[in-house]
Amino acid sequence: xxxxxxxxxxxxxxxxxxxxxxxxxxxxxxxxxxxxxxxxxxxxxxxxxxxxxxxxxxxxxxxxxxxxxxxxxxxxxxxxxxxxxxxxxxxxxxxxxxxxxxxxxxxxxxxxxxxxxxxxxxxxxxxxxxxxxxxxxxxxxxxxxxxxxxxxxxxxxxxxxxxxxxxxxxxxxxxxxxxxxxxxxxxxxxxxxxxxxxxxxxxxxxxxxxxxxxxxxxxxxxxxxxxxxxxx
Amino acid sequence: xxxxxxxxxxxxxxxxxxxxxxxxxxxxxxxxxxxxxxxxxxxxxxxxxxxxxxxxxxxxxxxxxxxxxxxxxxxxxxxxxxxxxxxxxxxxxxxxxxxxxxxxxxxxxxxxxxxxxxxxxxxxxxxxxxxxxxxxxxxxxxxxxxxxxxxxxxxxxxxxxxxxxxxxxxxxxxxxxxxxxxxxxxxxxxxxxxxxxxxxxxxxxxxxxxxxx
Numbered sequence: 001x002x003x004x005x006x007x008x009x010x011x012x013x014x015x016x017x018x019x020x021x022x023x024x025x026x027x028x029x030x031x032x033x034x035x036x037x038x039x040x041x042x043x044x045x046x047x048x049x050x051x052x053x054x055x056x057x058x059x060x061x062x063x064x065x066x067x068x069x070x071x072x073x074x075x076x077x078x079x080x081x082x083x084x085x086x087x088x089x090x091x092x093x094x095x096x097x098x099x100x101x102x103x104x105x106x107x108x109x110x111x112x113x114x115x116x117x118x119x120x121x122x123x124x125x126x127x128x129x130x131x132x133x134x135x136x137x138x139x140x141x142x143x144x145x146x147x148x149x150x151x152x153x154x155x156x157x158x159x160x161x162x163x164x165x166x167x168x169x170x171x172x173x174x175x176x177x178x179x180x181x182x183x184x185x186x187x188x189x190x191x192x193x194x195x196x197x198x199x200x201x202x203x204x205x206x207x208x209x210x211x212x213x214x215x216x217x218x219x220x221x222x223x224x225x226x227x228x229x230x231x232x
Numbered sequence: 233x234x235x236x237x238x239x240x241x242x243x244x245x246x247x248x249x250x251x252x253x254x255x256x257x258x259x260x261x262x263x264x265x266x267x268x269x270x271x272x273x274x275x276x277x278x279x280x281x282x283x284x285x286x287x288x289x290x291x292x293x294x295x296x297x298x299x300x301x302x303x304x305x306x307x308x309x310x311x312x313x314x315x316x317x318x319x320x321x322x323x324x325x326x327x328x329x330x331x332x333x334x335x336x337x338x339x340x341x342x343x344x345x346x347x348x349x350x351x352x353x354x355x356x357x358x359x360x361x362x363x364x365x366x367x368x369x370x371x372x373x374x375x376x377x378x379x380x381x382x383x384x385x386x387x388x389x390x391x392x393x394x395x396x397x398x399x400x401x402x403x404x405x406x407x408x409x410x411x412x413x414x415x416x417x418x419x420x421x422x423x424x425x426x427x428x429x430x431x432x433x434x435x436x437x438x439x440x441x442x443x444x445x
Contacts, residue, residue, distance in 0.1 A: 020290055020292060023287050028292070029246075031246050031293070106338055109299060111295050112295035112299055115339065157383075185383060
């Protein structure tokens, strides 16, 4: 099991402001700052972070990856995972309480606080992916060809990996054990949850320059940047 | 009138405790509820919306202002109802079938109420049939749909097609939004408008409602 200390998951204030649309270089109003402080307090009291991780061999992952056969014809992950040093299925949730608190805030017209807490929780869930990546790297993933191995999380629903692959990922990993369930659209509940495969490989494997058809519709093209940023 | 300007300014600063006493004061001064609504609360929200559009303020400021608007509306609503004052129109909103993400849709609903619309929020996981039935039953002029996943986007087209099939596309307009959605997709499926963010969604609904009414 991976430990997810809240202090590691709590996002930086600047990141929350950016997620809420504050332009770089602008200063938030004093009311907005006060709101963020309240949201961070709620984050500490309502978060119940839990994660699950399990090694999987390449051949078996190929089956999970293929899912219901609805992936894009060509995807980055399809080329990356066969060259990995190791693969781990992964699921994480911030817990049900924080989602319920966000709902409660909206229902009681405290939507300003609700939306800030929502942003904090979303960023924390993303950060959990990075915590897991670092944890896997620390577990002493094998060095290959002398290159420094890096673990990156790839998730169904992104980069041509169809979200319906969640079904096989859940059948194998059983994230129900930590309270995550799937609906018929393959969405996770609680909402502030993430899943996917941690691919450990020399950094260069994660880099790609191809532009895939689905890239044209992508509004958060961070996949290339992260490969470059952590390649050193 | 000075008091209306004060209401608008108080709302713009997101002071939800300050707005109701000012609204009551305006009523004591003999200003009719509809004028307080239009020239005080909605005027304030319009300024907030414009500042948000040009990035002068950001989302939490808008939502604090909307909360102040709601506080003012709590005072005015019974008076507006008894005076028979109608809203700018009814808008049905929801996250499409299969989608559980509703924060974006909620924010649009809050902003629409702030702009004087009556909002019928169907929540999330809403089928095409439910959207159309709610719009018909509530005499709504616009259906607003949100999707966060490419896999749930086709439900938006189902709504557009169902409206066409029932010959309602002239009286009930559609607007779509959400992370994977774009202006191109709106054009592709025949939706009447696309909202990139909640400010653009409100501007779009205003145009659509004006076109229908």
